[in-house]
Amino acid sequence: MRAIAVKKGERRPVLVDKPRPEPETGEALVRTLRVGVDGTDHEVISGGHGGFPDGEDHLVLGHEAVGVVEDPNGTRFEAGDVVVPTVRRPPNGGNEYFERGEPDMAPEGMYHERGIVGEHGFMAEYFVSHEQYLVQIPESLTDLGFLIEPISITEKAVELAYASRSSFTWEPESAIVLGNGSLGLLTLALLRDKLGYDRLYCLGRRDRPDPTIDIIEKLGATYVDSRETPVSAVPDEFESMDLVYEATGYAKHAFDSVRALAPNGVATLLGVPGSWEFEIDGGEIHKEIVLHNKALLGSVNSHVKHFESAVDTLAAYPEWFTDDLVTSVCDLDNFAAAFEDDDTTIKTAVQFSTYEERR
Amino acid sequence: MRAIAVKKGERRPVLVDKPRPEPETGEALVRTLRVGVDGTDHEVISGGHGGFPDGEDHLVLGHEAVGVVEDPNGTRFEAGDVVVPTVRRPPNGGNEYFERGEPDMAPEGMYHERGIVGEHGFMAEYFVSHEQYLVQIPESLTDLGFLIEPISITEKAVELAYASRSSFTWEPESAIVLGNGSLGLLTLALLRDKLGYDRLYCLGRRDRPDPTIDIIEKLGATYVDSRETPVSAVPDEFESMDLVYEATGYAKHAFDSVRALAPNGVATLLGVPGSWEFEIDGGEIHKEIVLHNKALLGSVNSHVKHFESAVDTLAAYPEWFTDDLVTSVCDLDNFAAAFEDDDTTIKTAVQFSTYEERR
Numbered sequence: 001m002r003a004i005a006v007k008k009g010e011r012r013p014v015l016v017d018k019p020r021p022e023p024e025t026g027e028a029l030v031r032t033l034r035v036g037v038d039g040t041d042h043e044v045i046s047g048g049h050g051g052f053p054d055g056e057d058h059l060v061l062g063h064e065a066v067g068v069v070e071d072p073n074g075t076r077f078e079a080g081d082v083v084v085p086t087v088r089r090p091p092n093g094g095n096e097y098f099e100r101g102e103p104d105m106a107p108e109g110m111y112h113e114r115g116i117v118g119e120h121g122f123m124a125e126y127f128v129s130h131e132q133y134l135v136q137i138p139e140s141l142t143d144l145g146f147l148i149e150p151i152s153i154t155e156k157a158v159e160l161a162y163a164s165r166s167s168f169t170w171e172p173e174s175a176i177v178l179g180n181g182s183l184g185l186l187t188l189a190l191l192r193d194k195l196g197y198d199r200l201y202c203l204g205r206r207d208r209p210d211p212t213i214d215i216i217e218k219l220g221a222t223y224v225d226s227r228e229t230p231v232s233a234v235p236d237e238f239e240s241m242d243l244v245y246e247a248t249g250y251a252k253h254a255f256d257s258v259r260a261l262a263p264n265g266v267a268t269l270l271g272v273p274g275s276w277e278f279e280i281d282g283g284e285i286h287k288e289i290v291l292h293n294k295a296l297l298g299s300v301n302s303h304v305k306h307f308e309s310a311v312d313t314l315a316a317y318p319e320w321f322t323d324d325l326v327t328s329v330c331d332l333d334n335f336a337a338a339f340e341d342d343d344t345t346i347k348t349a350v351q352f353s354t355y356e357e358r359r
Numbered sequence: 360m361r362a363i364a365v366k367k368g369e370r371r372p373v374l375v376d377k378p379r380p381e382p383e384t385g386e387a388l389v390r391t392l393r394v395g396v397d398g399t400d401h402e403v404i405s406g407g408h409g410g411f412p413d414g415e416d417h418l419v420l421g422h423e424a425v426g427v428v429e430d431p432n433g434t435r436f437e438a439g440d441v442v443v444p445t446v447r448r449p450p451n452g453g454n455e456y457f458e459r460g461e462p463d464m465a466p467e468g469m470y471h472e473r474g475i476v477g478e479h480g481f482m483a484e485y486f487v488s489h490e491q492y493l494v495q496i497p498e499s500l501t502d503l504g505f506l507i508e509p510i511s512i513t514e515k516a517v518e519l520a521y522a523s524r525s526s527f528t529w530e531p532e533s534a535i536v537l538g539n540g541s542l543g544l545l546t547l548a549l550l551r552d553k554l555g556y557d558r559l560y561c562l563g564r565r566d567r568p569d570p571t572i573d574i575i576e577k578l579g580a581t582y583v584d585s586r587e588t589p590v591s592a593v594p595d596e597f598e599s600m601d602l603v604y605e606a607t608g609y610a611k612h613a614f615d616s617v618r619a620l621a622p623n624g625v626a627t628l629l630g631v632p633g634s635w636e637f638e639i640d641g642g643e644i645h646k647e648i649v650l651h652n653k654a655l656l657g658s659v660n661s662h663v664k665h666f667e668s669a670v671d672t673l674a675a676y677p678e679w680f681t682d683d684l685v686t687s688v689c690d691l692d693n694f695a696a697a698f699e700d701d702d703t704t705i706k707t708a709v710q711f712s713t714y715e716e717r718r
Binding site: 100102104105106107108159160162163164165166167168169249251252254255263264269270271272273274275276277278279280281282283284285286287288289290291292293294295296297298299300 | 459461463464465466467518519521522523524525526527528608610611613614622623628629630631632633634635636637638639640641642643644645646647648649650651652653654655656657658659
């Protein structure tokens with residue numbers, strides 16, 4: 001079968017030929033339909049993140065997949081079920097985090113991530129997965145199923161944020177999403193449609209006309225140009241934010257968020273910056289966190305429950321939103337186009353087969 | 360009646376004579392028994408924190424009080440009830456935070472704090488308080504009742520910390536308290552006796568022999584000398600911490616705590632530093648918060664529910680602990696001694712009257 005991989009020493013995705021995997025006990029064989037591309041894939045390709053499976057000279061890419069069960073192999077699924085796989089897998093026979101269904105809370109070294117670190121991903125015509133890491137989705141969501149993994153990332157982050165404010169009365173009305181990439185936009189729509197924020201903002205650094213700014217404004221949110229209004233100036237220019245969702249990996253945002261927050265607000269950090277030393281007024285930040293009961297939280301990955309929530313979120317998005325968000329779905333023959341990244345690209349996916357295709 | 364106050368332009372507590380207050384509707388008249396002294400009092404006296412009531416040339420000190428109801432004045436109390444007052448009061452007829460019993464979540468400007476900012480405190484022979492701000496305590500805790508307010512501060516901080524970890528399985532075993540002052544020690548004993556931490560640490564910068572180090576070790580905790588082991592080195596020297604409780608106001612601790620935390624851990628900040636610019640590796644801190652689902656939370660003040668929890672916590676402390684912690688209780692005639700602060704002082708209080716005294 002064909003697969004999209006990055007080879008050791010190379011920095012571009014290539015087509016490779018691999019044997020079709022055989023499911024072991026507890027695993028189902030899944031025919032891949034679509035696999036999304038995101039910033040993590042680009043980082044893996046460029047060597048900035050992730051790692052090859054032991055003993056392999058290549059890594060099959062892809063962690064945002066949707067597929068159809070080809071061979072249930074004795075699992076709870078039936079042939080034809082549409083499924084989305086989760087990303088983390090236990091490295092050496094498992095550990096407590098996997099046993100309790102919370103692999104997203106496992107520390108570094110206690111997980112592999114398919115398509116990212118230690119295990120091959122889903123950008124292949126077929127993949128196998130243990131049934132506990134497969135989430136069934138409605139057939140009606142098949143075409144957009146590759147959005148469920150990124151949405152699940154936000155489901156978890158928001159769950160953590162709300163939990164952190166659950167010991168007192170918290171009725172958030174204003175939120176800002178830092179970053180106008182596909183994850184930022186998926187989050188903005190979730191905050192609007194699922195959580196009912198009255199006032200939403202999304203920060204980027206693009207000039208108009210721009211397709212992401214169009215989506216932001218069509219969602220009824222306000223575009224904040226970080227070149228004119230840095231995060232710390234958001235309260236003066238707009239308003240203080242009950243929730244800050246950071247999806248840029250720009251390290252200064254984490255610290256500037258403290259000033260952007262309203263009293264009792266929470267900033268959820270998702271970006272993964274590299275080492276960067278800079279000066280802050282640590283006294284002011286510390287004091288402001290304390291005197292206004294503020295919180296800064298990190299969130300990484302997600303688990304089955306978040307995938308299940310993401311199914312509902314995806315089903316509730318307006319059609320125009322996902323139409324505008326997904327800027328291209330490329331056939332396998334033309335896969336390289338899905339990895340191109342310019343100002344007209346928002347979200348892309350590679351199509352490996354169609355649901356209707358003869359099995 | 361006599362009261363202990365700080366006058367405008369002065370930086371020391373003095374005795375003043377004031378009329379005995381008359382309770383208004385909804386208020387009880389309380390005869391003051393004991394009032395504790397803490398770091399906030401010292402900051403108020405030195406002018407570094409707080410503010411005078413409108414139109415007054417002095418501020419009666421004291422926010423850690425215990426008293427006995429002298430005149431219930433139609434409230435739910437009976438004469439002889441032992442009560443502890445909360446600290447925050449609504450500034451201009453109230454607001455939503457006070458209405459829902461969460462004045463500790465009110466932003467700056469939406470509260471006064473008795474003995475600290477905008478309203479006189481409890482260091483007077485009598486005080487009045489609306490009944491909703493009085494918490495009845497068992498007579499057996501009368502002598503130590505002035506510890507309930509500081510314990511309530513920790514009850515709230517711990518409640519926030521645990522809430523922030525409530526969306527996943529979190530079974531903390533190790534904790535470090537930064538600061539070996541009275542609040543740090545009260546917290547250490549709470550973490551041991553109420554929350555059952557297996558491994559506890561307390562950070563200070565004192566040489567042995569020292570009475571706080573004696574208490575730390577008698578509690579079964581490990582003393583960490585910050586001059587030898589800075590917060591960021593704690594995991595290498597000892598272990599990573601599920602919970603960090605910061606009670607020093609030393610701003611660098613907030614940021615170093617991220618490194619001290621175990622995966623999925625939470626650092627609760629309580630100190631209130633002033634402005635201080637310094638360099639951090641903001642990229643590393645941001646990344647570590649994200650990849651290990653860490654949290655940094657601020658916590659200030661407390662409300663009635665936390666005072667009620669604090670009553671139980673105080674009742675459960677071993678007798679030796681409070682005996683060793685309270686290093687002196689001074690009569691009003693000798694009040695200045697309660698404001699002295701040297702290495703033999705841990706917790707002091709001023710005694711205004713005794714429970715048994717003839718009313």
